[in-house]
Amino acid sequence: MRESILAILSKLEDDYEVRILYACEAGSRSYGVENEKSDYDIRFIYIAPLRRYLSIIPVDDTISYKQGEWDIQGWDIQKALRLALKSNPSLYEWAHSPVFYMKDEELTDKLRTLAQKEFSKRTLVAHYTNMAKRNLRAFEEKGAPSSLYQGLRASLMAENLSMDGVAATILMTELIAESIHFSHHDLKNVLDLKNKATNQSFNGLLGKIRACIEQAQQQETRLPHTKPDINGIQELFFRKLGI
Template structure:
């Protein structure tokens, strides 16, 4: 499958006249909980020619492709670097993906270092807290267990962000291993609920998620509110065109 994915990414490069600098898996496969029916959620960062950046016409900053099991989205490098300055949670997760299809090593190292050392943990925590709340509300309204699963995952991310010295990860098994609130049984249960393989007993899990969010909100003010240095980002971009 990797060769098929690489071949398709090369096709996208030709069609859109871009160079892909980084491509990774997102979603359930990146979280380590995929099934045989799981989609391939591929995310990538690309760069265009200098001529296109200097054009009087606006540069399209995304590439999207969805068909069947493929859910593919790419960001132009300028879009990605601007979002890096804002500690974007999606970019944060891309840098932590355990499944990487393509990479320009210097960019990969720079983005990873920025996401780990300079992204605002306070901004990231606020995102995952709000994500949990939204999914809990959606679960309460619609009753779909996919929302409970998403609330569970974002709760684990909040717990990871508030633990001093915790290694950053998006793999659910690793997040569970470092958790003081959730267990392997909780992970198994929420996945069984999501895929319709368990009964509807979820009150204990719901209580743990609610307690996790309440604790995370107490911790928010103590987390650093940092911002990536624009100079390093800008210099890297200039170097791509020999400037």
Template sequence: MNRIEDRLASLELKHNVKILYACEAGSRAYGLATESSDFDIRFIYIAPLKDYLSLRKKKDTISQQDDMYDIQGWDLKKALLLAGKSNPSLYEWMLSPIVYRELDVAMLPLNDIILKDYSRKVLAFHYANMAKNNLHAWSKKNVASHLVHAVRASLMLEQVIHNDEFATIEFQHLIKNSNTFTNEESSLLFCLKTGEEVTDIPLISQLFAKVSNFITASEELMVHLEEGKVKLSVLEELFFQQLGIEGE
């Protein structure tokens, strides 16, 4: 943890920004990491006021990558604009069980906006497309990670459609709350993810078919989901508060 905090602090100094929130994304946050998994660190930052007033266009992302760490941050303005569009990445960041920098107190309303006011329809279509794309990739390349991601996306889709209260990105919790996928299938996916030999080939075929059928069945429900109620005025007020600008 100290190494990650040191990296975050270094980025703040290098780019003259303040990190408002930082978390783990990807396999470690999902509970699907292996010994070779890297760290996928994501954060939201705010730049000095003059950067937002400058006539010159400023970068709105910060990235740093090596063999062990994949670090990416979004400027607050970019993050808020994407929140207004119910961006799925922000949704998962707020649900991450591994937090390196707790959300700035003044930004706590953003957590509620993302987890309560997001468009379930946008999220559902995102996860349905992710599942479809990974199923297609699995059928073409037979790479284990594609089937794992297809099932994970399907579990997220199931959660978005059918669960109004409990939300998580942790794979084991998703399986536990699923009415579609089983612990046996979860164990199979962990074997595939870690490269263990899988002898139950029929179960893999059944799992592929189950994901495909689940997506098809879900498509009829997705079109009736809520559009969301994120208000740009509320996001803008959060932005002004962080910049120290008083509202009207």
């Protein structure tokens, strides 16, 4: 399968005349909860020829490819680095993905350092608590299994980010292992529901999610509201362009 993925990425490079610097999984496969029916949610960062960045004509900064089991999307390095300055949650997850297909060492190391040391934990926790609340409401109103799954995942991310001395991760089993609110049994039940293997009540889990959200929100104001150093990011951009 890896060969097929690399072939698609190579074709995208040729079709769009870009060079991919980093490509990783960003869905269930990066969270360690995939099954045999899971799609491949691949995300990448690419760089274009220098002349494109000097053009007076606006150019697209996103590449998308969706077909069958493939859901692939890429961001131009300029877009990615601008979003890094805002502690973008998607980039945070890309940086911590345990499954990658292509990587430029310098960009990868910088992205992971930014995510771990310079991204605003306050911004990230606010994002994940809001995500958890939205999905909790959606599950209560419509009962969609994916909403409960996303609500649990967002709660675990918010909890992980708001705890001191806990390693950053996006793997669900590792998030559960560090959690004070949830258990592996909770994760199994939610995945069973997502895979249509159970019809049990989840009232207890909904209460845990509410408690986790409340605690994360209480911790939010004490978390550092840092901002990545724009000069270091700018220099990285220039080096990748050969300037």
